[in-house]
Amino acid sequence: MNGIDVLVSEVGPRDGLQSISAIMPLEAKKAWIAAEAAAGVREIEVGSFVPAKILPQLADTAEVVAFAKTIPGLTVAVLVPNLRGAEAAILSGADKITLPLSVSETHSLKNLRRTHVQVLEDVKQIAALIRAQPEASRPKFEGSLSTVFGCTLEGMIPDAQIARLAEQLMAAGCDEVGLSDTTGYANPAQVRHIIRLVRGVVGKHAVTGIHLHNTRGLGLANAVVALEEGLDTLDSSLGGLGGCPFAPGASGNIVTEDLVFMLEAMGLRTGIDLDKLVKVREIVAAAVPNEQLYGFVPDAGLPLGFEPATRRA
Amino acid sequence: MNGIDVLVSEVGPRDGLQSISAIMPLEAKKAWIAAEAAAGVREIEVGSFVPAKILPQLADTAEVVAFAKTIPGLTVAVLVPNLRGAEAAILSGADKITLPLSVSETHSLKNLRRTHVQVLEDVKQIAALIRAQPEASRPKFEGSLSTVFGCTLEGMIPDAQIARLAEQLMAAGCDEVGLSDTTGYANPAQVRHIIRLVRGVVGKHAVTGIHLHNTRGLGLANAVVALEEGLDTLDSSLGGLGGCPFAPGASGNIVTEDLVFMLEAMGLRTGIDLDKLVKVREIVAAAVPNEQLYGFVPDAGLPLGFEPATRRA
Numbered sequence: 001m002n003g004i005d006v007l008v009s010e011v012g013p014r015d016g017l018q019s020i021s022a023i024m025p026l027e028a029k030k031a032w033i034a035a036e037a038a039a040g041v042r043e044i045e046v047g048s049f050v051p052a053k054i055l056p057q058l059a060d061t062a063e064v065v066a067f068a069k070t071i072p073g074l075t076v077a078v079l080v081p082n083l084r085g086a087e088a089a090i091l092s093g094a095d096k097i098t099l100p101l102s103v104s105e106t107h108s109l110k111n112l113r114r115t116h117v118q119v120l121e122d123v124k125q126i127a128a129l130i131r132a133q134p135e136a137s138r139p140k141f142e143g144s145l146s147t148v149f150g151c152t153l154e155g156m157i158p159d160a161q162i163a164r165l166a167e168q169l170m171a172a173g174c175d176e177v178g179l180s181d182t183t184g185y186a187n188p189a190q191v192r193h194i195i196r197l198v199r200g201v202v203g204k205h206a207v208t209g210i211h212l213h214n215t216r217g218l219g220l221a222n223a224v225v226a227l228e229e230g231l232d233t234l235d236s237s238l239g240g241l242g243g244c245p246f247a248p249g250a251s252g253n254i255v256t257e258d259l260v261f262m263l264e265a266m267g268l269r270t271g272i273d274l275d276k277l278v279k280v281r282e283i284v285a286a287a288v289p290n291e292q293l294y295g296f297v298p299d300a301g302l303p304l305g306f307e308p309a310t311r312r313a
Numbered sequence: 314m315n316g317i318d319v320l321v322s323e324v325g326p327r328d329g330l331q332s333i334s335a336i337m338p339l340e341a342k343k344a345w346i347a348a349e350a351a352a353g354v355r356e357i358e359v360g361s362f363v364p365a366k367i368l369p370q371l372a373d374t375a376e377v378v379a380f381a382k383t384i385p386g387l388t389v390a391v392l393v394p395n396l397r398g399a400e401a402a403i404l405s406g407a408d409k410i411t412l413p414l415s416v417s418e419t420h421s422l423k424n425l426r427r428t429h430v431q432v433l434e435d436v437k438q439i440a441a442l443i444r445a446q447p448e449a450s451r452p453k454f455e456g457s458l459s460t461v462f463g464c465t466l467e468g469m470i471p472d473a474q475i476a477r478l479a480e481q482l483m484a485a486g487c488d489e490v491g492l493s494d495t496t497g498y499a500n501p502a503q504v505r506h507i508i509r510l511v512r513g514v515v516g517k518h519a520v521t522g523i524h525l526h527n528t529r530g531l532g533l534a535n536a537v538v539a540l541e542e543g544l545d546t547l548d549s550s551l552g553g554l555g556g557c558p559f560a561p562g563a564s565g566n567i568v569t570e571d572l573v574f575m576l577e578a579m580g581l582r583t584g585i586d587l588d589k590l591v592k593v594r595e596i597v598a599a600a601v602p603n604e605q606l607y608g609f610v611p612d613a614g615l616p617l618g619f620e621p622a623t624r625r626a
Contacts, residue, residue, distance in 0.1 A: 155618030185616040187578035188537045216616075217571040217609030218578075221533040224501045258530040265500035265531075296530030303498040303529075305468030 005268040005309070007043055007233040008260055009209065010036055012284070013064065014045040014079055015253055016241030017057045020291050026060045028287035030067045035283055036238065037068075039276035040310070041256075043075040044068065045098070045235070049085035065092040081112050082119075086126040090133060097130075098142040098178065099123060101169060103162050104151035107182070111146075116165065120172050127173020143169035144178035144211065148194055150185035162194065163201045170202045177207050181222070184215020184252070188225040195229045209233030212254050214240060214294075219254035220262055227268070234259060239281055239293030255295040257281075264308035271310055274302070318581040318622070320546040321573055322356040322522065323349055325597070326377065327392055328566055329554030330370045331361060333604050339373045341600035343380045346387075348596055349551065352589035353623070354569075356388040357381065358411070358548070362398035378405040394425050395432075399439040403446060410443075411455045411491060412436060414482060416475050417464035420495070424459070429478065433485050440486020456482035457491035457524065461507055463498035475507070476514045483515045490520050494535070497528020497565065501538040508542045522546035525567050527553060527607075532567035533575055540581070547572060552594055553607030568608040570594075577621035584623055587615070 001007060013033060017024055024032075033044055046068045047061030061078060068076040077096035080086045089097045101119045102108035108116060123143055130141050145166060150156050166177050177198060186194075191210070199207045210226045212219045212235065223234055237253030260272050278298050285293060314320060326346060330337055337345075346357055359381045360374030374391060381389040390409035393399045402410045414432045415421035421429060436456055443454050458479060463469050479490050490511060499507075504523070512520045523539045525532045525548065536547055550566035573585050591611050598606060 150616050150618070152617055155616070183616070184613065187575055189579035215609065215613045216574060217568065218533055218575050220531055221537045221575060224534045224537055255530065261529060262500055262531055262534060266502035296528065300497065300528045303463050303468070303496070304465055305463070 001232065003269065004042070004271040005232070006227065006263050006270055008041060008256060008263070008270050008272060009043040009045065009077065009233055009235045010041050010238060010256055011045040011211070011235045011253060012237035012239070012241050012256070014048050014058065015235075016237045016239075018048060018055050019242045020057070020288060022288045022290060023057050024287045026063055028283065029060070029064050032238075032280065032283050032287070033064070033068050034071065035280045036277070037071045037074045039280060040270070040272035041277070042073065042271060043077055043096070043233075045077040045079060048079040048081070049088040049092075050081050062088065062092045065094050069093050080126075082114070083122045083125050083129075086122075086129065090129060090139065093137065094139055096140045096142065097126070098144050099126065100144045100146040100180065101165060102146045102151070102182070103157045103165050104147040104154040106153040107147045107151045110153070120168050123169060123172040123174060131173070140175050141173070142176045142178050142209070143172070143174035144180050145169070145198070146180040146182040148179050149181045149190055150183055152183050159197055163197060166198045167201050170206060175206075176209070177202055178209050178211060179207065180211040181213050184213035186212065186222050187218055188221050191222045191225045192229055195226065195231065204230070207231070209235065211235040214252045214254045220258060223254060223259060223262070238277075239284055239295055241284065241291060241293065252294065257295045257297050261297040261302070264310060265303075265306070267309045269309045273310070274308060314545065316582065317355070317584040318545070319540065319576050319583055320356055321354060321569060321576070321583050321585060322358065322390065322546055322548045323354050323551060323569055324358040324524070324548045324566060325550035325552070325554050325569070327358040327361050327371065328548075329550045329552075331368050332555045333370070333601060335601045335603060336370050337600045339376055341596065342373070342377050345551075345593065345596050345600070346377070346381050347384065348593045349590070350384045350387045352593060353583070353585035354590070355386065355584060356390055356409070356546075358390040358392060361392040361394070362401040362405075363394050375401065375405045378407050382406050393439075395427065396435045396438050396442075399435075399442065403442060403452065406450065407452055409453045409455065410439070411457050412439065413457045413459040413493065414478060415459045415464070415495070416470045416478050417460040417467040419466040420460045420464045423466070433481050436482060436485035436487060444486070453488050454486070455489045455491050455522070456485070456487035457493045458482070458511070459493040459495040461492050462494045462503055463496055465496050472510055476510060479511045480514050483519055488519075489522070490515055491522050491524060492520065493524040494526050497526035499525065499535050500531055501534050504535045504538045505542055508539065508544065517543070520544070522548065524548040527565045527567045533571060536567060536572060536575070551590075552597055554597065554604060565607065570608045570610045574610040574615070577623060578616075578619070580622045582622045586623070587621060
């Protein structure tokens with residue numbers, strides 16, 4: 001990647017905000033996104049094209065995308081639950097569209113109100129729609145295997161089912177398959193296993209990113225193993241805001257500040273200025289004052305003599 | 314190891330209690346240690362032989378050791394700062410004696426009030442004293458390289474200095490060299506580097522354990538790398554109680570509950586019953602009610618269908 005070793009993809013404005021009841025004003029979202037981009041964050045999932053009555057917190061996603069698109073060098077990502085969402089996403093000009101396919105069909109029915117067959121049918125139609133766009137404005141299309149590390153409703157999902165769905169996502173026209181620990185169930189051995197399983201089916205280059213939660217404190221341990229396996233894109237949320245409102249007990253993305261500290265300390269360049277990043281918390285805290293922000297590094301500070309990889313480069 | 318893959322060494326009664334101002338009553342310490350042993354914990358660092366005026370919290374260490382020694386199968390470990398402490402430790406009948414040597418001489422002077430030369434002289438005399446004991450009652454003697462991942466006063470310590478001190482500890486008569494992230498500075502890449510560095514000097518079998526803090530949220534990520542490198546003994550503290558009172562800002566061992574969950578989920582047997590372990594928090598919380606207990610797993614609960622490695626075996 002261009003001057004960096006790991007792409008930290010900020011998902012707070014989507015995953016974070018969808019999980020809290022407070023609605024962040026549009027201006028605060030813009031300030032948050034602008035400040036994170038200014039700190040060096042290169043990809044931000046800024047919202048989700050879902051009906052406003054389901055997630056009023058993200059009702060202004062089109063406006064947020066329009067603003068984020070004015071920031072040079074920023075990849076503007078959005079989540080979509082279905083074809084209708086994807087149409088809105090394409091219209092908005094988003095650079096990357098992620099559609100979650102829950103490998104647990106029970107969770108899929110609860111979260112997207114769709115069977116696997118229905119979701120895959122949508123994927124096909126979305127892929128066709130994207131192919132119909134002029135090449136220069138064609139968004140990247142990721143199918144994300146959610147609950148791939150286990151489901152609060154079904155427990156562990158069999159390998160064969162995961163492998164089949166990964167294959168079907170690619171066959172339906174996705175550019176990439178993402179791995180998502182929706183429920184915070186993942187452990188490092190399993191992360192290694194699932195990455196190898198899915199890559200074994202769809203190929204190494206079709207699996208580059210992972211979405212981890214820190215529900216049981218294992219988020220960064222899981223991230224280390226994902227890096228060892230060669231993944232180079234890690235989702236995280238500023239202040240650990242977020243989670244999945246449809247998976248009970250599954251709250252809390254890994255914290256962007258702690259993740260960036262870990263990566264930079266390990267000698268992996270993120271392109272992100274940690275001091276500037278930590279300051280972005282003030283914007284979020286002021287906009288949703290009743291929400292707890294997580295993170296160890298903001299409290300503990302940096303080690304004496306700490307030299308981030310990005311600054312060394 | 315006998316029926317387990319990883320030895321979780323509980324250090325809460327020592328590292329945890331020394332870092333808080335409250336003094337836990339002797340009876341509560343006994344209840345804590347007995348309950349953790351009953352949950353399957355096989356090694357507990359129960360105290361430190363330091364002058365009561367420095368650490369009144371640990372003034373009853375001899376009584377605690379005497380009690381812990383009555384628990385079948387439990388390895389009773391203690392910390393000692395110097396020869397006088399080691400004499401008391403040997404007299405108490407402790408199974409394992411750890412003496413910290415801070416690789417940062419500034420920290421060594423502040424923490425133990427000793428230069429490197431003085432500490433190494435003590436190590437020699439302690440080793441001689443241990444060799445003079447009847448073989449059946451000879452404690453294991455570990456020299457622990459503290460601040461080995463960096464010091465709040467000196468920053469990073471040069472590799473050559475770390476290697477020299479590790480060599481000198483073994484030459485002075487230690488059975489093993491431990492690695493201690495006293496300041497919570499460690500990152501996974503550095504953990505790998507330091508393990509290889511020290512093992513390269515003193516041999517693989519002389520480095521089996523690591524003492525990690527979670528000050529910056531990287532504790533379990535560091536633990537994963539230590540396991541990958543083949544270490545099989547991990548220190549942790551129930552509820553994350555603890556830290557180093559002489560290293561400002563450096564608080565919080567890794568949480569035993571979260572560590573055991575991670576290991577068991579990864580298929581590594583600890584011999585510990587997680588449900589029983591989590592219940593031990595009630596004893597600690599009741600005995601030091603003003604102290605915060607940390608840990609994700611106690612709040613989040615176990616994944617649906619979770620099957621610990623120890624129970625599978």
